[in-house]
Each structure stands twice: as structure tokens, then as C-alpha cells.
Amino acid sequence: MTAGNVNIKPGARNHKGFFLQKGNYQLIDINKYGWALICLDDAVCHYVDPDDLQLHSKSCQIES
Template sequence: MFSADTYNFEVQPGTRNHKGYFVQETAYKLVGIDQAGWALICQDNTTCHYVDPDNLHEVLGQTVM
């Protein structure tokens, strides 16, 4: 379960976005989860992906820039 006060996550190895492309294994900020169940994650202001929320795990004690 994800805690409500942190939004920093990493993707599991082999995670693909909603288009089927592999997502870089790095830290992301969770923006939200849409009605279809996809998690919107962003690495920065221009790099965002929709992924399966089950492929995310919390990053504790780190800040995503």
C-alpha cells in the first residue's frame, strides 16, 4: 500500500507504459491514477508515462527533481 504523504516512486524492471514501450528504471513523481486505472508518473516536466500501478514501489527518503 502506498502512503498518502509521499509521491516518489520507482518502476520495477521490465515495466512498460500504456503504449507497450519500456519505461526507464529511475525515480518518478506520481501525479495521479486515472479512471481507467493507469498511474500517471513523471520524471520531469516533459517526461511522463502511464503505467500499471502494480509496477510502482515507494522510494523512501529521496526527492525527485
């Protein structure tokens, strides 16, 4: 998956177990441990399970 706009699935939690607020997130990266880094804005970022993401635009693509 490449960087782009994503939404989160209902009930998604971050790596600390806290529920995430709804919004349009920017997918920054997926690290070597399997966590996706998403940011709501310049100050709010979370690590989440990539399975909790929904593609928001065609700017996100699955790389093979």
C-alpha cells in the same frame, strides 16, 4: 495511493507497451481507468500499471 516519489519495477512498460527508463519518478495521479500517471521530469511522463510501481519514500501512502 497519494502523490510522491516512486520507482518502477524492472521490465515495466507504459500504456503503449514501451519499456520505461530507470529513474525516480513522481506519482501524479491514478485515473479512473486504473492507469498511474508518473513523471520523470517536466517533459517526460508515462501512464503505467500501478502494480509496476515501487514505493520510494514515505510520502506515498495507500489510502483506504
